[in-house]
Amino acid sequence: MNPTVAWIRDLAASLGVPAVLVPLVPFLLLLIVLYAVIGLAAYGVKRKWPRADRTIAFWLFVSPWLIGFCLFTIGPMLSSVYVSLTSWDLITPPKFVGLANYTEAFQDARVAQALKVTLLYAVISVPLQTALAFLVAMLLNTDLPGMRFFRTIWYLPSLVSGVAQMVLFLWVFNPQYGLVNDVLGRFGIEGPGWFNDASWALPTVILMSLWTVGGAMVIYLAGLKDVPSNLYEAAAIDGAGPARQFWHVTLPQMSPIILFNALTGIIGALQIFTQGFIAKGGPKDSLLFFVYYLYDNAFQNFRMGYASALAWILFVVILALTAVTLRGSAFAVYYETELSGRKRRRR
Amino acid sequence: MTALAEPLVLRADRPFWRRNLTITVVLYVLLVLGSVVFVYPFLWMMATSLRSLAGVGSSGASVWPREFLWDNYTRAVTSFPFWRYALNSVLTTLIPIVGTVFSCSLAGFAFARLRVRFSGVLFGVVLATMLLPGEVTMVPQFMLFNNLGMIDTLYPLILPAFFGSPFYIFLFRQFFARMPSELADAAVVDGCGWFRTFWLVYLPLARPAVVAVSILLFMGYWNNFLGPAIYINSDQWKTLPLALAGFQSVNGTDTPLLMATSILITAPCLVIFFVAQKHITNGITFTGGK
Secondary structure (H helix, E strand, O other): OOHHHHHHHHHHHHOOOOOOOOOHHHHHHHHHHHHHHHHHHHHHHHHHOOOOHHHHHHHHHHHHHHHHHHHHHHHHHHHHHHHOOEEOOOOOOOEEOOOHHHHHHHHOHHHHHHHHHHHHHHHHHHHHHHHHHHHHHHHHHOOOOOHHHHHHHHHHHHHOOHHHHHHHHHHHOOOOOOHHHHHHHHOOOOOOOHHHOOOOHHHHHHHHHHOOOHHHHHHHHHHHHHOOHHHHHHHHHOOOOHHHHHHHHHHHHHHHHHHHHHHHHHHHHHOOOHHHHHOOOOHHHOOOOHHHHHHHHHHHOOOHHHHHHHHHHHHHHHHHHHHHHHHHHOOOOEEEOOOOOOEEEOO | OHHHHHHHHHHHOOOHHHHOHHHHHHHHHHHHHHHHHHHHHHHHHHHHHOOOHHHHHHHOOOOOOOOOOOHHHHHHHHOOOHHHHHHHHHHHHHHHHHHHHHHHHHHHHHHHHOOOOOHHHHHHHHHHHHOOOOHHHHHHHHHHHHHOOOOOOOHHHHHHHHHOOHHHHHHHHHHHHOOOOHHHHHHHHOOOOHHHHHHHHHHHHOHHHHHHHHHHHHHHHHOOOHHHHHHOOOHHHOOHHHHHHHHHHHOOOOHHHHHHHHHHHHHHHHHHHHHOHHHHHHHHHHHOOO
16 A cells, blocks of 8 residues: 555545545545646636636536546556566565566466467357357248247347356256256267366356357347338349348348457457356366466466566557457448448458 | 238238248247256356255256355355455446446547547547457557556556447447537537536437447447456456456366356346346447448
C-alpha cells in the first residue's frame, strides 16, 4: 500500500469513518481533488469565453470516461510495459531484468501448451458455434406454429453461465454417474473419461460451449428478420429456389453480422478462463488456458513481471487473429451503405 | 415493374416450408430433437438437485423426479453463508449497473449531441479500446488497487463501473444519435442547461436502451468470475460464483447440493429473462452489429 494512502486511511479511521468505508476514502479524496480542478478550469473557461458552454459540457460529460481511461486503461498499460521488463513479487521492490521475462516465456513449455490449448479451442469452437447458431437461427426463423416456445428453449441454456455451467457439466460428463455416459451405455457404447482424460478434456469443453449458442442465435434471428423481403421476392421472380435464395440473398445480407459475431467470439474464446480455473488446468495441462496460466503466475505465484509479459503475448495473439479474420473475410462480407443507397463490395 | 411483381408476391409470401408437408414434418422433428438435447441437461440439473446422493448414483440419465428432497435447497443456503455471498453479489451487480448506465449514457450523449473539436478523435479512442482485451490491464490494475489498499474488498469490482465502458458508450451514442436533435435545441432555448437537457429530456426517452443495457449488464456482472477470483481472498467478501467454485473443489462429490446451489445462483437470471424477454430482444436489435 502507498504510504500516503495508508496515512489517509489511518486518519479516516481515527475520525470515526466505518471500517467498511475506510478503503474508499483515499480514492474519493483523489476524485474530489480532480473534480475541483476540473470545475475550476471549467469556471475559468466560462468566464473567458461565455459562449463555450457546449465545449465545457462535452468535456464534463466525457470526464468520467476520460478519467477512467487514464486511470484504468492507459496508465495500467504503460506501467504494464515497464513491469513486464522486471522481476517483481509485490513485496520486494521490482528488479529490472530487460527482456528476460519474454525469453523465458518463449522457452516455457507450459506457455507453448497454454497457447496451443487456447488457440485450438478458439479455432475449433468459434466456427462450430457460428455454424450451429446460424443454422438454429434459420430453423427458428421459419414461422411455424409454436416457434416462440422453441426459441425460449434454445435460448435458456445460455443463461446458465460461467461457474454454474462448468459445475453442471463436470457432472453431465462424469465418467461414472454422468448423464452422457449413461445414455451412451444404453446404446452399448462405453463413453470416454471426458474431463478426466487428457485427450478428451479439450473436446469436452468445446462440446460444452455449443450448449450456449443461444446468445449468438438470437442475434442472428434479429438479423434474419431485418433482411428486406423484397430481395427474396426479386430472387423468386428471377427463378431462384430456396437454396439459391439462401446463397445469394440470406448469406450476403447476414455476412456483416456473422463477421461481427465471429470476431467477438474469437476474442472471447481467447480469453476463456473459468473452465480452466475450475478444472485446475485439467489432466496433464490439457485445459491450461492462457488466461488461467497468466492468472496462476500473477495471483498464485506472484510473478507480476512474468505475468505482464504473458499479457502482452496474449494481446499480440488476439490482435493477429483478429487481423487474420478481418483479412480473410474481406472478400466474403457484403456491406450495404444505407444512406446513399449505393451498394458496394469490399475487396 | 410493380405491375409485374404483384401476382408473384402472392407466391412468395407462402414460404416453401409451408407448402410442402414433408418439409414441415422434417423441420418439426429437427426442432423437437434439438430442443430435447438442449433442455435435457437443464432438466437433469433440476432433477438431480432434488435427489439423495444414493439416488444420483442409481438414476443415471433419468430426469424422472422420484424423490423430492427439498432439503438440498435448505442445505444449500445453510451449509455455507449463502446470504452473505448473495449480498456481495447483489452489491457488485446493482451498484455497477447504476454506475455504468450513468457514466456511459452521459458520455454517449456527449458524443452524439455535443460535437466539438476533438470529439471525433476521442470517439475513435473509445472504439479502439473496445478491442483491447482486459487481460492486458489485469496485472497493473491489480497493482493500482493494491496501492489504494483495496485488495480483498468489493471496491475493485464496483468502482471501475463508474468510469464508463467503451462498448456501452458506443451503444448509447448510437441510440442518442438516432433521436431528433431539435429536442436538444428546444430545451436549450428554453433555458435548460446541457445536463438538464440530458437528464430531463434525453435520458427518459432512452428508457428502452437503459433497460436493455441494464439487463445485459446484469447477466455480465452477476456471473463475473475473473474479477472476484483476482481481488477477493477472504470468505466474507466472496460473491456467489466464487463461492460456488470454492464449494465445488471442497464438496465436489455432493452432487445434489452442488446442483441446488447452481440453480439458486442461476435463478435471478432466469427470472429476469422471463420477466423482461421483450426488452432482451429489443436490446439485441441494437447490439447486433450491422
